[in-house]
Amino acid sequence: MAAKFLGQFLLERGVITAPQLLAAIEAQRASNPLLGELAVARGLLDDAQARRINQRQRVEDRRFGDIALEMGVLDQAQLDELLDAQKAGRRMIGQVLVDQGVIDAARLEQELALHRAGQDQARHALDRVVGRHPLGPLATSVIGLCARLFPRMLGSQCQAATVLTAQQLGMWPCTVHVRVEGAHPFDIGLACDLDAAHALACALLGLEPGACDDELALDALGEMVNVLMGYAVRDVLPDEDASYRALPPDGSVPAAVLAADPERSIAVLLGSQLGDFVLLLGRPA
C-alpha cells in the first residue's frame, strides 16, 4: 500500500465523496494560513515583505520565521504570537469533515487508526526499498527536500508514497530532468500529468488557474527541478568536489527511459494537493 493523505484515503474507501473532500480541503486551507499570510492579515508585514521572504525561501532551505527574524521585519515576540495563532487556528482535514457533518467523530477515529496503520506500513515499505537502493541516500535527502519545499514554494504538502517501476512510468506525459555532470554525476527530474504541471506552474508563479499554457507549465516544472537540483548539489553531494555542472532542463526524455535501469535509477511517487508527481533520480551510464 502506498502512503496517502487522509482525504485521499477516505475517498478511496468510499467514506467521503470527491465534492465533500474538495469542500473540506478548501475549509482546511482557510483555517491554515501560511505564516506570511497571517502576518500580513495582522498588519505585522506588508505584502512586499512577505513576498520577499517567500522568494528567499526558494533558494534558502529555511523557515519563514527564521528569515523574517534575520531580516529584522519581525521580532521574536511577534513571531511567537504568529506561531501560536497559526497553531490555534489549525484544523486537520478529519476535524473539518466532522465539523461539516460529513462523518461523525467515532467513525473518524476508526478511519484515523486504519490510516495511521497504513501509513506506517507504507513508510516502512518505502524506507526499505529506498534504503537498499544504490541511490538511497540521495533519494532520501531529496524526498525530504520536496517535503519541505513544496509547502514553502507551492503551498502544498508533499508526501512520498511509493517506489515505481519503469513499467509504471508510461502514464506521466510531462517529464523534465536536469543532468548534473561532475565527479558524482546524476539526473534529477520530475514527471507528472499535464493537469499537475499546470497546477504547479500556477502555484509557483502565482497565476490564477487557467492562466497558464502548456509551454509555461513545462517551463515551470523545469524551474522546480532546477531548484531541487541546486539544493541537492549544495546539501547532499560531497562538498570536496566543487566541479559540478548542471545542464539546462530537458523535457525530451520520457520518465520510463530515465528510470529504465533499476540499479542506476529510482522513481518515487510523490502525492501532493497539486496532483501526483514522480521524483526521478538516476546515475547516467
Add this chain to the structure above:
Amino acid sequence: MTARPTVLLCDDSRALRMLAAGQLEEAGFQVVGEAGNGLQAVEQYRSLQPDLVLLDLVMPECDGRQALSRILAHDPQAKVVILSSLGAQSDIEECLRMGARSYLQKPIDPEAMERVLHQVLA
C-alpha cells in the same frame, strides 16, 4: 522621485522570466523588456537601451555568449550580468573576460541579485 533602473531580462524559460521579473520589480528595478533568445536580446537592447541586462547563457537562436558579444559591439559600456546554471565556471570566466560585469547563479537568490545589480550600477 528617482527613476528606477531599467532592466532587460533574457532567458529562454518564461517561468524563470516571470519569477525574476517579480523579484526585480520587488527590488526596485523596472523590467522594460524580455527576450527568449539571443537575437531578441540584441534587438531589444538596441531599441530599449536599458541600464542593465540579465542574460542567460544557454538560449536558442543565438546563445548568451554571442548575444553578449553583439551587445558589447553595439555599446561597449553595456552593463550585462550573466545568468548561469550551476558550475558553468569556464563560461562565466569567458563572459567576464569579454566584458560582462558580473554573474548570478540560477535559481536566483533575490538578495544576491539586488546586491550584484546595485554593484554593477554603481
